[in-house]
Amino acid sequence: MTMTITPISNIMGAEVGGIDVTHPLDEKTSQDLRDAVFEHQVIVVRGQHPTPQQYVDFAKAFGELEPFFLSNYNLAEQPEIYVLSNKRVDGKPVGRDGAGTHWHSESTFLDNPSAITLLHAVEVPEEGGDTLFIDTYSAYEDLPDHIKQRIDGKRAIHRYQKKEFVFSGDHSPDADERTQIADLQLLREVEAYVGPASPTARAGEIMPAQLHPIVRTNPVTGRKALFLNEEMTVGIDGVDQEEGSELLHEVCRLATTPDRILRFQWRPGDIVIWDNASTSHTATYTDPRYPRLMYRLTIEGDRPY
Numbered sequence: 001m002t003m004t005i006t007p008i009s010n011i012m013g014a015e016v017g018g019i020d021v022t023h024p025l026d027e028k029t030s031q032d033l034r035d036a037v038f039e040h041q042v043i044v045v046r047g048q049h050p051t052p053q054q055y056v057d058f059a060k061a062f063g064e065l066e067p068f069f070l071s072n073y074n075l076a077e078q079p080e081i082y083v084l085s086n087k088r089v090d091g092k093p094v095g096r097d098g099a100g101t102h103w104h105s106e107s108t109f110l111d112n113p114s115a116i117t118l119l120h121a122v123e124v125p126e127e128g129g130d131t132l133f134i135d136t137y138s139a140y141e142d143l144p145d146h147i148k149q150r151i152d153g154k155r156a157i158h159r160y161q162k163k164e165f166v167f168s169g170d171h172s173p174d175a176d177e178r179t180q181i182a183d184l185q186l187l188r189e190v191e192a193y194v195g196p197a198s199p200t201a202r203a204g205e206i207m208p209a210q211l212h213p214i215v216r217t218n219p220v221t222g223r224k225a226l227f228l229n230e231e232m233t234v235g236i237d238g239v240d241q242e243e244g245s246e247l248l249h250e251v252c253r254l255a256t257t258p259d260r261i262l263r264f265q266w267r268p269g270d271i272v273i274w275d276n277a278s279t280s281h282t283a284t285y286t287d288p289r290y291p292r293l294m295y296r297l298t299i300e301g302d303r304p305y
């Protein structure tokens with residue numbers, strides 16, 4: 001099969017055809033796929049139904065897999081796979097629910113944040129559950145000079161925070177959805193109050209902070225990109241707390257204006273693969289009546305510079 005690449009928007013992103021992830025890839029195809037991720041930043045391979053083992057084998061084309069830093073929702077037979085889902089069986093969650101509903105790139109609260117993420121749509125809700133992306137190269141390039149001068153050479157303080165059901169990424173939920181979101185948030189607060197602290201809540205209390213450059217150099221392309229988010233960054237190193245927060249807020253606001261957003265609508269069998277050093281993303285609201293099940297894999301990254 002010949003690999004084809006078709007852009008999916010004028011912001012970024014491409015659909016890659018001619019790939020069957022259930023068969024081992026040859027070296028040339030693996031290289032072409034890696035090149036496509038770094039050129040297009042977000043790529044989608046559609047109509048794939050791999051077993052967990054085949055999915056993991058395919059992902060190795062992009063580098064070394066890493067387990068998610070919390071182990072409670074990793075798939076038993078293939079623990080590299082981190083399960084995201086709003087489904088519950090006998091009251092027990094099938095995967096992590098309400099994750100990543102704020103602008104972020106993966107695991108910036110670690111010293112070596114993930115380089116690449118793969119997300120496989122196993123079950124797609126009838127509506128909602130889109131993932132939004134922005135291009136952090138142009139988000140940086142388009143900042144006004146006076147803001148660039150204030151962030152160039154500075155490092156942001158990243159710290160893990162429990163952020164399930166914090167819908168700061170998508171500002172478009174309607175009134176009904178906002179009520180449902182508030183109910184979910186309340187339910188989780190009650191659960192946390194009456195039961196043992198969840199692993200995500202515990203991690204928030206014990207993870208040390210990390211300093212990462214606000215403007216990072218992409219390790220593959222050498223291009224500069226914005227590297228921060230409002231949810232896991234708690235300040236700017238060496239800058240007064242209030243001034244740092246205001247600056248972070250303003251940079252994030254400019255980076256995520258609606259004209260910059262690629263809204264990805266999932267189809268069952270999609271595998272979306274993105275470069276975390278040139279994009280930010282956010283999950284959006286899924287009505288709890290509509291099941292959503294996604295398998296996430298991440299590829300080890302280096303310390304940002």
Ligand SMILES: O=C(O)CCC(=O)C(=O)O
Pocket residue numbers: 084099100101106129130131281282283284294296
């Ligand atoms: O489910 C999604 O759309 C994205 C989830 C995500 O960003 C994450 O788990 O880090």
Ligand SMILES: [Fe+2]
Pocket residue numbers: 100104105106281
């Ligand atoms: Fe994410």
